[in-house]
Amino acid sequence: MNIYRLCSRQTVSNLSRLSSRIVSKNGHLCVTASPISSLSVDIYGGFVSKNPVRPNGSEPIWFGRRFYQSVQELGLGEVESDGEDPEDDGSMNEFLSRMVWIMRGKLSEVYVDSDRQTIDAMLMIIASKVVAEIEKSGLEKMLSSVAMVPSDDFSEDLWRMVWEVCTMVLEDMEKAGKKEKMKKFLQDDEVREMYKFAGEIGVRGEMLRELRFKWAREKLEESEFYESLERLREEEKQAQEAEESGTVREGETAESGTEMGSEKKDKVFALPKRHGKIKYKIYGLDLSDPKWAEVAKKIHETGEIIWPQEAKPISGKCKLITEKILTLQADDDVSPLLAEWVELLSPRRIDWIALLDKLKEQNEPIYFKVAELILNEESFQTNIRDYSKLIDNHAKENRLEDAERILKKMNEAGIIPDILTLSIMVHMYSKAGNLDRTKEAFDSLRSQGFIPDVNVYYAYIRACVNAGKPKLAESLVTEMETRDIKPTEEIYMALLRSFVQTCDIIGTQRIATTMQFAGFQPTKEFCRLLVEAYGQTGDPDQARHQFDHMLSMGHKADDKCTASMIAAYETKNLLDKALDLLLQLEKDGFEPGVATYSVLVDWFGQLQLIEEAEELLGKITELGEAPPLKLHISLCDMYLKAGVEKKALQALGVLESKKEQLSHEEFERVIRSLINGGFAQDAKRVQGLMETRGFAATDQLKVHLMAIETLNNTKRPTWSKPMSQVKR
Structure with missing residues (x-):
């Protein structure tokens, strides 16, 4: 909504004409030529003086008793149009009415002891001042600065609150205007057609309503877009006409505020001519300073390392060599082709990585050969992650000897294994079932000051369990608890399974109790292991107790659990009980x-x-x-x-x-x-x-x-x- 349309000449002239006749007469509002500028109002602290002010020695000012009469006299209510633009009068009246209504509530909250006549008089002074400012500089300029210097009539706090109320009123009026436009577009033929189609295909309820508002909003935005284009066209046309008529002179600011009639106050903005270097600031920093060029250069150099690069395009003979490398057999020697490929392409690290990715996808045996060969290539820029990644890939394929060979090369290159490499070694030796090497890698990790995480602990515990040493695994669980590392249910279950396999009923009971105190709910596998443990010790009664407890928890008996229970009965040759259970x-x-x-x-x-x-x-x-x-x-x-x-x-x-x-x-x-x-x-x-x-x-x-x-x-x-x- 154009802000200038809120201020009509009719309303301003009425207020300006009537504001010159405020006088004191029998307690009623009248008009006089005496100024009221010496009356200082403070919305938070009250009037400066409780006594009536006598400006220029005149009689005291008395406030009126009926505010709506003042509104009519000052033109704040309905006014008769002079035939120029009735829409302007209606908009201005709505603005002033909303502003006065909100200000009345705020004044009533502050001045609780004041009567209605006093509040009405305050409102008249405030409304008169607002209209005077609108007439002098326009509403847009009045509201353009938050920290506007107040006049002699109002305190700074009061004027700031008046500014906030006026801004809020304008926003509410704009929202109301958009709402009215939305109502129009909700009834648009195209929107109604889409709404009808959506209903026919089964869209119902809140979703259908949201779709209708969405389509109407899109039509509104489209309409506003074309309206803005029309305004830009008109502004450009007015700027050209003003330039042709000589109203814009060279050297002046290119802001041309040409008034097109008394109803419109559109402005054309342009940049002034530049003299010398442009200086610009952001967040208090002078970005035109030469030091920022050096900062940008350093950022660019750092970004070349971080930003992803693209591999060189491969064509011609180099492409043929690449295809030959991809199709090599596991026993073929890749060195000659690789040397020729390097001579043709002069690869960077990104080119090597692209080749390795292709090999890993299409020819894994050759991938391992090439990945090991290029560790010594200067252009590959080998780092510790390349060694650890290759060791991990060998470990996943159970290539223990190859992984140890890469680890040896890593040590020969003077690279000390970090926590990631040592963790990979712990997992690798644990998977291979080598408890001694697992312990060696685990101790090496701790000796370098690294704290193992729960996954490394689990790998070591798994190695102990597979080696039939559940007590050593239990000591590791105790160590985890002292380091505030909570063992997972998977770790406890592995430990429980190991105690059962070694027929250690005391250890089994200890781990089972620990799991219950740790808050883990008994699973079917947990109950089955207890049944098996008691069966191995020749205690079918306890085994049956655990079996019934499993059923009472809602777990159904499966083949493995029933077999464990039958095996428990077998230890005491209780064939009749076993058959009854079946x-x-x-x-x-x-x-x-x-x-x-x-x-x-x-x-x-x-x-x-x-x-x-x-x-x-x-x-x-x-x-x-x-x-x-x-x-x-x-x-x-x-x-x-x-x-x-x-x-x-x-x-x-x-x-x-x-x-x-x-x-x-x-x-x-x-x-x-x-x-x-x-x-x-x-x-x-x-x-x-x-x-x-x-x-x-x-x-x-x-x-x-x-x-x-x-x-x-x-x-x-x-x-x-x-x-x-x-x-x-």
């Missing part, structure tokens, strides 16, 4: 799987219930899954005890073919079964296989083997062929 679970929809069937086959084999065991073996085959290795151990033991030589050979042949997967306890069980079956020499041979795996036979087993060999008390001849070669 019948109860099957009523609830449970279906046994390979794990449950494997435990039952082992149990039936020890009881020499061969037919029942083979029936369960058939059910495992029907499930379409491969029988686990423990099942072949059970079958071997069962058939050796029963004297079924052919089937025992089959089971033993499978075990020999998978000897790398057998544990120490499983080796000893097979050897004992062979001894009890009368096959001492074969038991001796299996003992040799166990020792090649790094497992030492127990003293009791050695004594048993020596006694059998000495007495030569075999039940039948020894098999001449290895078990893996016997025809099945």
Whole structure:
């Protein structure tokens, strides 16, 4: 809304004419030529003097009792138009009415003891002053400066508040004007058509309403844009006309405030002619100073390192060489092609990185070769991250020797491994199952002053767990807690699993209690491990308690957990309770799987219930899954005890073919079964296989083997062929 349209000549002339007749007469508002400039008003501190002021020796000024009469006399209410522009009068009247209404509330809040007549008189003085300022300099200029110097009539605080109220009134009037325009565009044909279409395709409720307002707002913005273009065109036209008529003289400020009639006060702004260097400031800094050129140069030089660069375009012979490198075989020598590629391209670091990215995506074996070769290239600008990245890539592919070779090159280059490199080494050795090297890398990390994070601790704990040393892993968890590093649930579960595997029921109970105090809720795996732990110690009652607790928490029994519970009953040969449990679970929809069937086959084999065991073996085959290795151990033991030589050979042949997967306890069980079956020499041979795996036979087993060999008390001849070669 044009601010100048708020000030009509009709309203200003009415106020100016009537303001010269304010006098004192019988307590009513009248008019006089006496000035009122000596009356000082302070909106926060009250009037300067409580006594009436007598300007120029005249009579005291008395305030009127009916403000709306003053509004009519001063032209603040409805005025009759002189026929020039009724819209200007209406806008001005609305502005003054809003301003007076708001000022009345503010004055009433401050002057609580003042009566209505006094407040009306204050409002008349304020309105008169505002109109006088509008007539003198225009409303826009009056409001253009916040810290405007007040006149003699008003204090600084009062004038600032008047400025704020006038600004607020203008903003409200502009918002109201936009609202009226929005109403018009809400009924626009195009908006209504889109609204109708949206409703037909299923848009409803608040979303449909928001879409309609959005479309109307877009139409309004489009209309205002074209209106602004028209105004710019008119201003340009007026500027050209003023220049042709000679109103703009050379050397003057290019701000041309040409008045186009008494109703419009549009201004044309232009830049003045420049003399000398332009000086400009921002946030108090003189940016025209030469030192800023040096700062910009340093920023640019630093940015060349930080900003991403683009690789050189590859074409011609260099492109052919690149394609050959990408298609090399793992055993090919990449050095000649790489040297030719360097000579043709003269690569920078970004070019090397682009080549490595392509190789890693298309030819990973050659990627490792090239990545190792270019560590010595000067143009590659090798740093510690290149070494650590290559070590990490080798570690992810289980290339332990290659990773150690890169680490050796890194040390030869005089680069000391940082926390990232050492953390990668801890993870690498932990994944490889090398506890000693994991401990060495972990201690090296701490000796350099680095504090391991939770992931590094977990890698070390995992290495201890895999090595069968849960107590060492537990000490690391205690160390984490002293460093205020909270162990994760995954760490606790790994530790719990390790204690269960080593049949340490006390350690298992200790970790389980620690997890509960740490706030971890028991999961199905947690309950299963406790069931398995109590089963290994021969306590099926406690195992059943944990099993029932798992069911009460809402976890459904699965195949692994049920197998652990059946194995617990097997330790005490409680077959009736085990079968009752299976019948109860099957009523609830449970279906046994390979794990449950494997435990039952082992149990039936020890009881020499061969037919029942083979029936369960058939059910495992029907499930379409491969029988686990423990099942072949059970079958071997069962058939050796029963004297079924052919089937025992089959089971033993499978075990020999998978000897790398057998544990120490499983080796000893097979050897004992062979001894009890009368096959001492074969038991001796299996003992040799166990020792090649790094497992030492127990003293009791050695004594048993020596006694059998000495007495030569075999039940039948020894098999001449290895078990893996016997025809099945």
